[in-house]
Amino acid sequence: MGWAIALHGGAGDIPFSLSSERKAPREEALRQCLNLGVEALKANGPALDVVELVGWLLELGVVAVGVVMSSAREGGGGNVTGQLRKVGTQVCDGAAVWLISSIQVRELENNRYFNAGTGSVLTSNGTVEMEACIMDGKTKKCGAVSGLSTVVNAISLARLVMDKTPHIYLAFDGAEVFAREQGVETVNAGHFITQENIERLKQAKEANRVQIDYTQPFPKESTTPNVDSQLGTVGCVAVDTQGNLATATSTGGLVNKMLGRIGDTPIIGAGTYANRLCAVSATGKGEAIMRATVARDVAALMEYKGLSLKDAAKYVIEECTPRGTAGLVAVSGSGEITMPFNTTGMFRACATEDGHSEIAIWTSD
Amino acid sequence: MGGWAIAVHGGAGVDPNLSPERQEEAKRLLTRCLEIGINALRFKSLSAVDVVEIVVRELESDPLFNSGRGSALTAKGTVEMEASIMDGPKRRCGAVSGVSTVKNPISLARLVMDKSPHSYLAFGGAEEFARQQGVEVVENEYFITEENLEMLKLAKQANAILFDYRIPTAVPSLETCSASAGATPLTDTPLQLMNGLPISVYAPETVGCVVVDSEGRCAGGTSTGGLMNKMSGRIGDSPLIGAGTYACNICSVSCTGEGEAIIRGTLARDVAAVMEYKGLKLQEAVDWVVNNRLDGGQAGMIAVSSEGEVAYGFNSNAMFRGCATEDGFMEVGIWESN
Numbered sequence: 001m002g003w004a005i006a007l008h009g010g011a012g013d014i015p016f017s018l019s020s021e022r023k024a025p026r027e028e029a030l031r032q033c034l035n036l037g038v039e040a041l042k043a044n045g046p047a048l049d050v051v052e053l054v055g056w057l058l059e060l061g062v063v064a065v066g067v068v069m070s071s072a073r074e075g076g077g078g079n080v081t082g083q084l085r086k087v088g089t090q091v092c093d094g095a096a097v098w099l100i101s102s103i104q105v106r107e108l109e110n111n112r113y114f115n116a117g118t119g120s121v122l123t124s125n126g127t128v129e130m131e132a133c134i135m136d137g138k139t140k141k142c143g144a145v146s147g148l149s150t151v152v153n154a155i156s157l158a159r160l161v162m163d164k165t166p167h168i169y170l171a172f173d174g175a176e177v178f179a180r181e182q183g184v185e186t187v188n189a190g191h192f193i194t195q196e197n198i199e200r201l202k203q204a205k206e207a208n209r210v211q212i213d214y215t216q217p218f219p220k221e222s223t224t225p226n227v228d229s230q231l232g233t234v235g236c237v238a239v240d241t242q243g244n245l246a247t248a249t250s251t252g253g254l255v256n257k258m259l260g261r262i263g264d265t266p267i268i269g270a271g272t273y274a275n276r277l278c279a280v281s282a283t284g285k286g287e288a289i290m291r292a293t294v295a296r297d298v299a300a301l302m303e304y305k306g307l308s309l310k311d312a313a314k315y316v317i318e319e320c321t322p323r324g325t326a327g328l329v330a331v332s333g334s335g336e337i338t339m340p341f342n343t344t345g346m347f348r349a350c351a352t353e354d355g356h357s358e359i360a361i362w363t364s365d
Numbered sequence: 366m367g368g369w370a371i372a373v374h375g376g377a378g379v380d381p382n383l384s385p386e387r388q389e390e391a392k393r394l395l396t397r398c399l400e401i402g403i404n405a406l407r408f409k410s411l412s413a414v415d416v417v418e419i420v421v422r423e424l425e426s427d428p429l430f431n432s433g434r435g436s437a438l439t440a441k442g443t444v445e446m447e448a449s450i451m452d453g454p455k456r457r458c459g460a461v462s463g464v465s466t467v468k469n470p471i472s473l474a475r476l477v478m479d480k481s482p483h484s485y486l487a488f489g490g491a492e493e494f495a496r497q498q499g500v501e502v503v504e505n506e507y508f509i510t511e512e513n514l515e516m517l518k519l520a521k522q523a524n525a526i527l528f529d530y531r532i533p534t535a536v537p538s539l540e541t542c543s544a545s546a547g548a549t550p551l552t553d554t555p556l557q558l559m560n561g562l563p564i565s566v567y568a569p570e571t572v573g574c575v576v577v578d579s580e581g582r583c584a585g586g587t588s589t590g591g592l593m594n595k596m597s598g599r600i601g602d603s604p605l606i607g608a609g610t611y612a613c614n615i616c617s618v619s620c621t622g623e624g625e626a627i628i629r630g631t632l633a634r635d636v637a638a639v640m641e642y643k644g645l646k647l648q649e650a651v652d653w654v655v656n657n658r659l660d661g662g663q664a665g666m667i668a669v670s671s672e673g674e675v676a677y678g679f680n681s682n683a684m685f686r687g688c689a690t691e692d693g694f695m696e697v698g699i700w701e702s703n
Contacts, residue, residue: 140629140660146600147488167599168625172463172488174598260490261483262462269607269631287484291456293607296631297638304642 001243002353003041004335007033007054007236009347011283011327014361016344023361030349030359033057037238038351047246047279048136048159051236055134055155055248058234122201124256128189131171131266132158137245137274137333144266147172150186151179155248158266160184169266204256233265235281237274237331245279245333247272247295264289269296277302277333278309284326284343292320298330313338368673368691371402371576373420375430375685377622377665379699388699390429395687395697398423398574403689406578413576413584413617414452414475421448421471421586424572428510430685432572433469436508436590438517439597444508446470446590447604449485450478453583453612453671460604463488466502467495471588474604476500485604513593520594571603573610573619577669579691585610585617585633592624602627607634615640616647618668622681626662630654636668648676655680 009030037054045053123129131146132154143162146169151157160182161170170178179186233251240246249272251265263286264271271282273295280295289295294316301312309332317326317340327341329348337350344362351357373395402420405411411419425433436444448470449460459478462485464470476498477486486494495502571589587610589603601624602609611618611633618633627633635658639650647670655666655678665679667686675688687697 142629144600165596166625167596168628169600169605170596170598171600172598174596178596178598258481258483258486258490259493260463260486260488262460262485262487267485267605267607268628269605269634273631287482290484290606291458293611293631293634296607296634300635300638300642304639 002335003239003241004331004337004350004352005034005037005041005050005054005236005238006329006331006337006339006350007037007058007348008234008281008283008327008329008339009058010233011341011343011346013324013343014345014347016362018361026347027359027361029058030347033236034349034351034357034359037236038357041238041240041353044241046242047238047240047244048134050238050240051246051248051279052134052155052159054236054238055132055234055250056153058236059132059153059155059250122193122197122252122256123259123261124201124205125259126193126198126201127259128193128252129257129259129261130154130250130252131262132248132250133266133268133272134158134162134248135246135268135272135274135279136162137247137276137279140275142168142268142272144169144268144272145171145175146262146266147260148175148179149189150176152185152187154250157182157184158248168268171262172260201256233283235272235283235329237279237281237329239279239331239333239335243333245274245276245331247274247279247281249281249283251283263287264294269293271295273299275299275303278312278330280313280328280330282326282328283346284321284341285324288321288325292316292326294321294326294328298328302332308332309336310338313340317342367579367581369406369577369579370669370673370675370688370690371399371406371416371420371574372667372669372675372677372686372688373398373402373424373574374572374619374621374665374667374677374687375424376571377679377684378663378681379683379685381682383699391685391699392687392697394424394427394429395685399687399689399695399697402574402576403695406576406691410579412580413578413582414450416576416578417450417574417584417586418471418475420574420576421450421572421588422469424574425469425471425588430572431590432588433590434508435510435513437593437595438509438513438590439599440521440594441597442509442514442517443505443597444590445595445597445599446508446588447487447600448474448586448588449604449606449610450474450586451584451606451610451612451617452478453585453614453617456613458484458606458610458612460485460606460610461487461491462600462604463598464491464495465505465508466492468501468503468507471586473498473500474586474588484606487600488598508590516593571609571621573603573621573667575612575617575619575667575669575675577617577671577673581671581673583612583615583617583669583671585612585619587619587621589621601625602632607631609633611637613637613641614671616650616668616670618651618666620664620666621684622664622679623662626659627664630658630660630662630664632658632664632666636666640670646670647672647674648678651676651678654678 133144135142143158235249270290327346428435447462451458459474573587575585663681665684689695
């Protein structure tokens, strides 16, 4: 029993040869997000707020990665400290204070640093289209958005759809209009486009393939530009001290995807699902996850067949989706965690109230 | 057991005062669509997914129901259609949303499934794909009917989300509209509510079809214009695999009703899940899901199984539906007891 949290930064063909200078910031990023979530849960933050907060930080580009690797950007970056304080205090002052003191926020602010949308991968047109989803296990209320190109925090917009409209899902122009009506932070679409992803798109076009975030470039050239990922699809699941569950997932989708392509992330039951038994966030190849209704099936196996969280998740990942297409993080109402994947690796982290915690990329032993 | 079976629907939740003429018109359309499907199954041996597509195309082309021509209008007075189709054997699927010029959204969804590396395309991207594929496109005005323009006005007056309500003649005022349609005035209480509105101004007419062919392959499809006066960009349950549509080896399902409740309850998937994981038979599964997964929401569904069974269920007051099986059974209905 007790609280538990798990989060992911995407599953895929993450090369074992990932250099330590690329690995360290990502692990640090996962650690930062995990710690934020843990502090929030310890302070009795509700699961729904916790997944939104952690998701928000994951989307924000995982600050640590930016500190180490990014270049300063011009204009419209937004006040990072202010945002953190505002979002953090909605959950609990403790978390906000901790976070602000533990990262080099001043430096970020002075550089007008901005690295958001997690360096979302690009459509075949070279544009960004982000989508996200959030679901509250207790009430099964949910919110989803697709086709965002200027909104900084897609998960928070999804939450607003859930809380402030009679609808569940808004997309494209309608979602962008709603974002402005709600006064959420928006930037120029160009902010989300990073050099790495422009390169990745070029490669994908050359290979005429659609890739998940981490696919290795087809072993053609020796001079492979870096193809390991920034955090692409991200997700967080949590159960709070009251036993309530929640989940949130956010993504830029597949490299070189067709304009207007929607993946599994915003589809309730596919990439995201929570009820009173469990909360699930999936990542991988959207089409496979959608067809297998991955997130819903984990819960359905628990409910209808009485499987444990671990067995249900294992079954879905091993039997219902092809190798190399999916991974997920899930927690149960009783505080269990599972993080199976059938890809080479999955950036992930978890922690439970009884003190267990883990940050990993590939299979642990 | 075995043999082909087909079911169609034209929406769950019907104005109890719907005029007899409209009821007959609806039944005739449902019958015609069933016959198209039966013909294809019996004489042309088309596969389940092909039959689903041609039947839904027929429903989309007729302005009577809320899909294709005759779709409900967004708050801006435009039409944004969505549809999904799923082929049971390999669970391949295709879906579209935010389609505004494609004459038959279900066919575009099929092309997404067959001709693209993806499963779901929306808005500008869907329209662009449509042009690349050379499907028939028309001006958005083609889909807009006088009736629905009037409906939109009413909905705005009522300042509420409205499921589609068919008013026969274009009369601007709220009271006279209702009166001429023979409907109970809005002021009538207590009313059955659907999605927060009095049932007298609600009649969602999403369309759908499920088929199992003589090889035991199941397929399903759903198509709609969505909610009257919806926010532009709003996506409902119809294009969402697992919510409005689902098909696998053992069954296929198409749902209609309060979209948000259907999404939250992952209704279509759950019918298959309780069959698969709890061993329920088709009708039991449909009944169980309708009774247990809607949490106060109102909806209905049609379903077929790989064994040639057909079933439907709804917790709304009514659902436009029709079904037929290879042994000659055929039925079209609206109310509980037809």
